[in-house]
Amino acid sequence: MNRNALLLILAGFTYVAICLLPILKSGLYSDDLPNFQLKTIRADHNENAIELALPGIEEWKAKGRYTPISFILMEFAFKYFHSVFAYKTYIYLLNLLAVAVFLVYLSAIKFNVNKGIWLVCFGSVMQFRVEYHDAYTTFNGMYQMLFIFVFGSLIFYSYYLANRKHFFLGVSAIFFIISILISEVGLLTILLFPGSGLLLKIPYRKYLLSFIPYFFISLIYLSYVVWLKSHVLDQNVYTGLKTNIDLLAMTELLFKQLYATIPLTNLQNTSAIPIKIFHQITDLKNLLSIIFIFFIGYLIFQRSKADQENRLKNFELNYVLLAVALMILPAFFILPSSKYQLEIGWGRGYLPVYIQNFGTATLLAYFFEYSFRNQRIANARYAISFFIFILVSTAITFLFNNALINSRSYRISFPADVLYKEVQNGILQNCREGSTIVLGNDFYWKSPDTYQALFKKITRKNFKVYDIGTNILFTDSSECYLLECKPGKMVIVSLFKMDCSQNEIKILIKQKETPCDIDVIKEDGI
Template identity: 25%
Template sequence: MKRSPLNVLFYSLMAVLGVLFIAGVFASRKMIPLLLSLLAVAFLTDLRLGMTREKRIAWLALAIGFGWKTAMAMTASSVQIFQAFVPLRRVSWLFLTFIVYGFGLRIYALIFERKSMKVRDENHSWSAPFIEFFGNWGIELLLLAITALSLRMLVPSGYYWDDALNSTQYLFERQDGIPLIQNLLSFMGKYLALGRINVLSAYYYFLFYIPSVAAYKALIIALVLACQLVVRVVLTYMTGSLSLGQFTMLLIPLLIQLRAYQDPVSGFYGLMQVLLITILLMAYFFTRYLRGGQKRNLIFSLAAYMVGCMIYEVVFPFGLLIPLLCWAEGISLKQTIKAILPFLLICLVLLGVVLILRLNLPTAEVYEGVRFKWKLSAILRTYGIQLLAALPLSYYTFTDQLTAMEQITLADGFFRQSSDEILRGNDTADYLLVWLLVFSAVLIFQRWYTESGNGNGNRALRPALALGLCLFLLPAVTIALSTRYQGQLVPGLGYLPVYISLFGVAIVLALLVSRLLRRRNAFLQGFLLALIAVVFLVTTQHNRLVTHWMDRVFYYPRQTGEQALESGLFDFLPDNATVISMNPGWYMWEASWGPPRRLYGEFNTIHSGRDFVSGELQAGGRDDLAASLNDQPDRPLYLFSYQGSETGGVAVLGKVTATADETNLITEEVIYFLHGEGFKDQPVIYITDEGEPGIVDARTAYPIRVSENGTLYQLNPQEAIRFDSFGMVDFALLRSTSAELILNGDR
């Protein structure tokens, strides 16, 4: 390509713009005139050298993107007209896509000198050696690696929601001395008592025998990858198109949105992943049966359907997939009815068992999740919200707040919404993954063109469409009927089966893209690549933020409590003591969902090594405080509390004095535990029973035991303090009362 001084100038300007953009200097409105001037010079350079079609499209995309950026920067002004744009900041990612597309298209035109951007034959394409190198499974392996790395923030995270309490209960049962088969039967019996036949979900009981949370999270990620592989195999068999399955795989990391809610990827024992695999296998073997007529494939399909129904109720509606697959394969009505009957029989038998349980067991309607509410407006609203949650960036766009265990954070200000924040909020690994994702997409597009040119890949798209629509639409049916989720779900939130729906969205989008790419429009292909890159960056950043927030609520406090007990905080308790947990929040791993199922004793037993379940030691929560006060002095009463953050944590144990009551909790013989770099040198603060502030710093602290987890300290055993005043200057455990008194007082 001939390089004139104007070409060199354009290269330099593009480089400067790229550096300024990534550095985030666009956050300043003072930069806008300079940036627009640089763009104007570059635009005039193109006009002088001659405008081609791709140059015009590139500049149009840049004009749209930077026009939006200018409007967003002006929202900080007092001009009223610009304030109307403030609520639209959440769609800034779309205009960032235009900027990326414009830059990419313009640089591409500079590197490859040609008047048009027609797609070349694969045999003469630069990507041909790479396609040959990767071979049959290279792209799939690359996509699996991208997905796994995009979810890497989950591996060092903690247990959330049901996982938090299950990890306490089932880990305790591992050492309770009761035979495994008896515990398993008890587990299944609890489902049956609720009028549910989910007995095959017992598989997840064993997952909480895994002592490592990281191994547990890695297993869930592995199941996500297994779902990607299975959906690729099923789609390729159904349609004959390898690219359709590969592109569906590519879309999965763009669609997985972690939520501050009961989420199917950050936890829940791989339940939705196992269900999706059973549904895909049901569709796969049934399609093989329709095409080959072998009875064993029908049996495999029936078995997959029955297993899925006995794991979770959401699979029941997937009986509708069977007639749709018959239609897609062009099966006659008579043969369709014949094929449907065994599935219908299984469905009716299992529903009959559910009905018998609910009519005869008094506890069958206790759980709101399986209690139906037949109000049409509520059903339609919940159904729409559940479907919306499967669409890309839905949680990022529509949620107003993050809520868990009494902790609330507003979404505005938490999620990064401007294009500058989005770019600065990702690390080097994210950008590497973006390039690998775009590279994979280019390879898939090249293969798609080849399949289309050879007449391959079009054998049967209708089965894939039927599968995609069913995966998208059917999981929301049971959720929409549930009393619980009719009251819980708001736009952006979706319950567990949203995971199945997002695979349906991926299939439908892949089919749509396959139709669009038939025109071999390079400009459309470029825009799709830019869109993929930006959505991936936003989603990955969003997932990292949500995971960190959930760890602040679930993981860091629990880690502090566990390490305090493992360091021997309870070693000093008398054998007949009662310990009341007075934690600043509702900790699910010990409080469960509330009475009557609480796990204070199990949690204390697992981590302290002392028996709070079958021995004389007793444990309870705040609602047990009044009764425990009445048991004194026959049974010594101790209060226990802990809290943690990413930099460390603090736990405290104190013996309640005889003069204490519910409104004046005075404790003595106080022992406390500190761990983490952010806490080891911080002073602890408190208020004495006489109302005097107290402080103990690193020089005056009295350590009684040091371990790899942290350090146990003791206050003067004769000094009585208000238990709820104990805390730290930068990290008040329960209330900030003591900090205010000390910082504003004489000491």
Template identity: 25%
Template sequence: MYKIKAEKLASFFNNFSIPMLFLWSLWFLYPLIVSGFVSDDSYISQVRGMLYFSDIGILDRIAQQVSYELSMGRPHAINWIFLLLYFYLIPSLFAHKIIIFMIIFLNIIFFKKIIEFFSESRKFSIFIAFLIPIFFQFRFWHDPILAFPTIPAVSLSIFVSLYLLIKYLQTNKNLFYYIFLFVFTISIQFYEIYYLTIIFSFLILYFYNKSLKKSFILIALPVAILILSMFLTSYLRFDTPGDYPGHSFNLEIIPIFKAFWIQTFASFPLSWMLSDSFAHSEIKSISYIDFAISLSFSILLVRSLINFQYSFKKYNAIFFLIFSLLLLLAPAAIIAITGHQNEIILAGLGYGYIPVFLQYFGLSVLLAYLIFYLIKKIDSSLIRQFTFIILVILITLIASVTRNENFHVVEKSNQIYKYPRELLKSSLDKGLLKNIESNDLVIRNQNFPSDHYWFYSMNAKKIINTCSLNIDSKFIKGERVKVLPKKTENFMQEILKNKILKVNKLSTGKGYIPEDKYPFCIEYKDWDNIYGLSYFMNLKEQKIQVLLAKLTLDDETIKPYYNFKFKQFVIYDSEADSLSQFDSEILFDFNKTLRLHKSKNINPDEMQSLKLDMVSIHFENFHPEEGIGSYLRWSSGNSKLILINRSNAPQKSIISFTILRPDNTELELFTKYKSQTNTKKILKALEFNMNLILDPGLNEVQIFSNSLKISNGDPRNIVFGISDYKVKILD
């Protein structure tokens, strides 16, 4: 009876493997479907807005980007053709996520076929295919599933190439070999990790032919194509060397081993849980339904493996284990010796650079074979049943914890990438900026990727000149900004023409658009109107109110610490999905509106708190404001608070703020006002309340420290942070 049930289970698992695999993959990767445009994707997906400023079409923009990549020594033509065309043609977030899921699913299908070729066992390849999804861990940093669609795409191109080569060997039809060469030629322009296809192809050829001579003959043409491509890339490069970190090499032994270990470990299940991330999910937050589905899947999977009656040939086992080891270790080895080495080491255990996507596949085969090998060594039925229980528990825990953590990562990333974008888009779709003209300027803080000027123009469907108050204009790409002629038709296009970075001989475009910076954008020309845009977001309830105010410069402004005031404003409310216009008799301070992110509603009491005061606060040598709660800014160690007293008399005031040191090391902090310097020792956080008498005009409070930077991989070399800053005038 038991044997009959086992055979029925195996038959069911075998006959319906692809539909079941699809449903299992969709369920496990559902957090991907509900995520936003993450990391680089959040900007590239704004390509339609980018084109408003480039004064060129999408094809010219692609040629421009390709030429720039070649100048960096990166043969990435197909990569950028794919990315820019992809996001231009598919602006829909949902469609994007479905496509990425399908690419990942096809990765699993083609990888299954390759393992079936090596193992000569369809059932074993099915087991591996079902195991692969539980290896997929989402990370906050350089994640190849939530972001970077190129990585799953290039992985798929590797597996498709190898499958075509296998079909050629099995059928002896030259057509498959020609298609293999075509896919290979195209894909080497995708991403450098594809070069590993040469090694994998030779392994497949030798496994099948058992002849070095035949294998070398068949691999010779792909090798020649690769070498030719590399020479062509070198020829097309600029005179100046490329500075892409992937093309620099760090060959010190100890850092290589550190980076190699961290990158390899990242492919192991639950490795992300050991990362020094700001938050992880709790096991108790796993839902009963998720646990039940994981448990059911685990029982089905392990039972099918335990009842799997098959013995691998030693020759086959050796080759598919070599293939899997290469897939696991080769990407880690490449990352460990390149310029990404230091990034990996600083990020620490649990993190992994984007080629970890390929490593998931390699490790899944190794662990599956290890499980299979151990089970086959067990003769006792009692021990086999005990092994069954242990494996079910392990796979259930890995699957349920990983999926729960993936949801947690997505929810945290959505607060940066998805919700602000969707909420802000709702106001733009309602016509918030419909009256903004080509010679008007909109100033705002740039706190999220959706605050980029491309996003405003993409959704307003016209050029929107914007200025980021929280991003300094002193330097653009390492070069001091040129003051451009006062009269110009298009602010952004003039910056574009004066961009210092040159465009190489293949480019038909005008160059790259720099970020809009403050205060350069204010001083640049005489604007017809200056508007201020600020929003008040409730991410928990997914509500937003957006304020658009017509601004005037305060008469007492001290450049470059501008203060903006307003009476006329429009408010968009997402709950009512409506625009409301106001014309007040009271002068409000626009700078204050930028610090009301925590507000649920803009009510009369809130507006009263925005009245223009005699003292305003500004920042020097702080990094841009982050988050939506406590107005956090980071410092690299030497910063200033600038306090502007616009009255003609000294003002007694209290300036309060909190200094943060987000690790376990002590911070020695100095604060200096005029000739008085104070020192504090800080662990984690300390609140400051400074009683100051502010002279008319500009006053400086220096905040600095000689303590070591925080070791968290942040290239800004963070030493401390400041939050909850405010000024109170005493009567």
């Protein structure tokens, strides 16, 4: 690698690192919120991550799913990262590591696209979707680790094809096993193996035999999962595994996932976009970040003119096919799911879009490089206009990611944290064992049972916990309380004595106000 190519990669990494900065200020939401608050309260600090993961593994086996390493990764994250900032820093670094692994993969398969240009294109597709399930900021880095092991397996497989050293094949197989035990999407690895052979120009007969171990590993895993699911009652099967083989619904879901990889599509169904973006750019930190994004992007563009090592001489269909495969194949694992066929809307991609984005960035970078290296002036002008569009898209995406995180933190993350701390500070200490606690605000996606477990861990008391508005099993012998947490510029946590039989609030017992300094505007939906 020459000096100029190395400088391009370093500049590109700085570019991506800036684009990912909003992760560091993102709060807890989605599954992370209850998991973090529950699991950072440890009854036995001597248990390791594997021991802590066993109950979750068994619980999900009873629902027809076997992804044990995902639970180990979750327990590891919450065992060792006790502050939200430390946890988010961990996820931030995993995102950067995933990008680094992909660049190594591109080099391993001799995909000679300009890495600096690729990193700039990748910045435009890193769109957060924190209103649903977002792989960039949540899920304890599970998708980053999945990605690292999938493409780590492909890297070592490519090394094996190039060098015929069985050590590389063994490491690749181990990484493959780990990936499928993180998520079923790990099976993506075997679908991408042919791409390595094609791009390395290895005759298919030479790598066909090396593919056999992966085939049998996949067969064993899938057979076990099918057996597991066959021994689970239909009502107990995880909803995401319930299938609906409807070609129309599956095709629509595929296009929704593909649409979510296109730059700026997370603006879908959003109002007052110019106001939100302008409000974010008035923040000095955001303004400086945008200046650096444009400055580094310009430097990469200028340096790319002198980059001889990664120039594309001719149009290579295999490169395009690999990029398209990366865009499409990860989505296949959720297409039969009736849950996601119903839940996913336009502009709202589900977790596999994290991997699909790497394919989109690869396709964008390839076509830019091919157009820019073409001698015809019209194509070069098109490439320059395209690059400007990518930079502007990245800037808008960065600002909108900040707006989404601020809005989510204002409405969910911060008030949920305030409520959590007030319970730790003893707001429920005078409530008797067996009392009924009615939740005025349930930040756990309507999961009062999880709050019941949290309250028990903190107070050492068993409460009956319900969401407000639900049917309450009330007995004359039990006391009843309403625990309320109102989001706002001043988060107000209140505990009321309540007459559950009449659904009436009788008296205020405790109240605590906590200022919230998260910068939001009414156009954010506040």
